[in-house]
Amino acid sequence: EGIPDPKLVGINQMGYGKDAKKLATVTDRDAKSYEVKSVADDKVVSKGDVSGWDYDPAVGDKCAVIDFSDVKDQGTYKIVLDTGAESYEFPVGDGVYDDIYKASVLMFYDQRCGTELDSAIAGDFAHAACHTGTAIVYGSDVAKDVTGGWHDAGDYGRYVVPGAKAVQDLLLTYEDSEYAAKDDAIGIPESGNGVPDVLDEVRYELDWMLKMQDETSGGVYHKVTGEVFPEMVAAVEETAQMILSPISNTATGDFAAVMAKASVVYRKYDAAFADSCLAAAQKAWKYLEQHQGDAGFKNVGSIVTGEYPDSNDSDEYLWAAAELYIATGDESYNDYVKTAIEGSVKYGLGWADVGYYGIYDYCVNVKDCAAEKEILKKGADKLVDNYAGSGFGSTTGGSYVWGSNMVVADNGILLLMASKVLGDDSYVDYAADQLNYILGRNAVSYCYVTGYGSQTPENPHHRPSEALGKAMPGMLVGGADGNLEDPYAKAVLAKIPKERCYVDNAQSYSCNEVTIYWNSPLVYLLANFK
Ligand code: G3I
Numbered sequence: 459e460g461i462p463d464p465k466l467v468g469i470n471q472m473g474y475g476k477d478a479k480k481l482a483t484v485t486d487r488d489a490k491s492y493e494v495k496s497v498a499d500d501k502v503v504s505k506g507d508v509s510g511w512d513y514d515p516a517v518g519d520k521c522a523v524i525d526f527s528d529v530k531d532q533g534t535y536k537i538v539l540d541t542g543a544e545s546y547e548f549p550v551g552d553g554v555y556d557d558i559y560k561a562s563v564l565m566f567y568d569q570r571c572g573t574e575l576d577s578a579i580a581g582d583f584a585h586a587a588c589h590t591g592t593a594i595v596y597g598s599d600v601a602k603d604v605t606g607g608w609h610d611a612g613d614y615g616r617y618v619v620p621g622a623k624a625v626q627d628l629l630l631t632y633e634d635s636e637y638a639a640k641d642d643a644i645g646i647p648e649s650g651n652g653v654p655d656v657l658d659e660v661r662y663e664l665d666w667m668l669k670m671q672d673e674t675s676g677g678v679y680h681k682v683t684g685e686v687f688p689e690m691v692a693a694v695e696e697t698a699q700m701i702l703s704p705i706s707n708t709a710t711g712d713f714a715a716v717m718a719k720a721s722v723v724y725r726k727y728d729a730a731f732a733d734s735c736l737a738a739a740q741k742a743w744k745y746l747e748q749h750q751g752d753a754g755f756k757n758v759g760s761i762v763t764g765e766y767p768d769s770n771d772s773d774e775y776l777w778a779a780a781e782l783y784i785a786t787g788d789e790s791y792n793d794y795v796k797t798a799i800e801g802s803v804k805y806g807l808g809w810a811d812v813g814y815y816g817i818y819d820y821c822v823n824v825k826d827c828a829a830e831k832e833i834l835k836k837g838a839d840k841l842v843d844n845y846a847g848s849g850f851g852s853t854t855g856g857s858y859v860w861g862s863n864m865v866v867a868d869n870g871i872l873l874l875m876a877s878k879v880l881g882d883d884s885y886v887d888y889a890a891d892q893l894n895y896i897l898g899r900n901a902v903s904y905c906y907v908t909g910y911g912s913q914t915p916e917n918p919h920h921r922p923s924e925a926l927g928k929a930m931p932g933m934l935v936g937g938a939d940g941n942l943e944d945p946y947a948k949a950v951l952a953k954i955p956k957e958r959c960y961v962d963n964a965q966s967y968s969c970n971e972v973t974i975y976w977n978s979p980l981v982y983l984l985a986n987f988k
């Protein structure tokens with residue numbers, strides 16, 4: 459199958475709120491002017507010149523940005539250029555993200571492992587409980603119950619490091635979105651129980667993570683998977699022996715951070731659970747204290763499933779210390795934070811770089827945070843610089859790696875974090891443009907969420923979808939990867955500019971897989987821009 463030509467006018471295919479800033483990107487070099495037309499009556503509601511062309515090397519094209527923020531009335535519109543080229547149709551109005559928000563949260567339910575999925579919720583993706591056996595601790599004959607949690611991605615592995623990132627994004631969604639903080643009707647089995655659904659869903663992962671901790675040492679196993687990736691089969695059909703890969707510092711640090719945070723967030727709903735989260739976090743910290751300087755995780759033996767390697771654990775230590783300080787008020791954790799931020803800690807957001815999670819929560823919860831605020835401001839200002847060099851409002855700085863859509867979405871979170879902590883609204887429109895990119899204003903004109911938008915991924919690298927022959931809805935795919943990291947991408951995307959290195963084919967796991975920690979920043983942004 460071929461790669462479709464991008465539209466010559468790029469917009470967010472899910473549409474815009476009435477008062478939102480509205481930008482479109484034109485790549486039709488002959489265009490001189492545009493009209494925004496109401497689809498219902500073909501009336502021109504706004505018009506202007508197309509000017510200010512700039513070459514964007516990541517796109518491989520000249521781009522011009524048009525601003526049609528004056529279009530505020532509820533309706534369906536399209537942008538038409540004087541050359542005849544048109545954008546996809548898009549709505550303006552209230553509630554344009556309601557459905558996609560719900561679907562992006564329900565994705566987590568659909569990824570639940572070790573439990574029966576209800577057909578009233580999961581539809582055709584319902585299945586009996588999967589991965590119900592015990593796992594063997596690698597290199598021993600010890601069997602352990604580690605059932606539960608979410609499948610990571612298009613594979614069925616369960617990995618602590620990316621799981622913790624997804625948990626954090628969803629806990630932040632609860633804290634930072636008034637809507638998510640109240641929503642108890644999303645349609646999961648726990649809906650209506652008086653606990654916000656986003657917390658119920660996260661609890662499913664936390665209960666599993668607690669089982670991943672070694673009771674003796676407090677260290678946390680890096681992952682539980684088979685030895686190899688399964689064939690493209692349904693979850694219940696992966697019956698290979700599950701193996702617990704060795705404990706790692708990054709898994710233990712991330713675990714300590716989210717457990718400490720969970721002890722704060724869940725306290726008013728379930729104090730006993732909050733207590734056990736805090737105890738687990740403190741025990742994990744003890745392990746970390748004794749294992750400073752340990753080497754980063756590497757796959758052992760003949761295990762070849764996702765590695766999530768990360769040789770720098772200083773940011774995981776920082777994050778854990780920050781959350782433990784917030785949860786306990788114990789100054790020894792604060793001392794660790796203060797020392798760490800003077801040292802060589804990476805501050806990014808992502809599965810490997812978690813420092814900003816700690817920095818942000820520290821700024822929100824601790825009065826004496828001038829240094830941390832400064833770090834956050836630096837990170838956000840760098841993204842604003844990157845934005846200026848992009849034709850489609852992306853903040854990745856011209857780099858498109860495996861899971862670039864996560865980078866874009868995480869940058870959106872970071873910009874909102876800065877706006878909140880620094881009390882500076884000017885970051886908000888940049889953050890919104892990260893969501894606009896994900897939902898269609900990008901160099902390939904895909905709304906990158908399955909089942910949504912005018913052009914949407916239909917062939918994700920996702921075993922449940924492939925086994926059924928249709929895409930599960932509400933999943934954010936990885937997106938453009940200029941490094942061409944699978945054979946299919948290498949074959950069809952050679953010599954294509956980075957931001958256009960995307961193909962909607964199930965074989966391309968480096969472009970078209972899905973993960974819980976790519977969906978989680980999407981949930982955060984949708985909840986905040988709803
Ligand atoms: O961070 C470096 C950067 O410093 C460097 O300059 C750049 C240029 O190559 O690459 C960046 O590293 C990339 C790294 O992700 C961090 O973003 C690597 O190229 C890239 O290969 C690596 O991809 C990861 C991939 O596994 C392969 O290890 C993805 O982030 C990660 O999401 C993905 O995770 C897989 C699991 O292993 C298995 N389950 C599915 C899941 C999603 O595909």
Ligand code: 9MR
Nearest residue numbers: 611612613687763764919965967968971
């Ligand atoms: O399905 C696997 C996917 O989840 C991983 O992200 C990807 C990279 O680790 O690997 C996929 O599995 C492929 C394997 O690496 C090579 N043989 C074909 C497998 C399915 O496409």
Ligand code: ZN
Nearest residue numbers: 571572588589
């Ligand atoms: Zn499972």
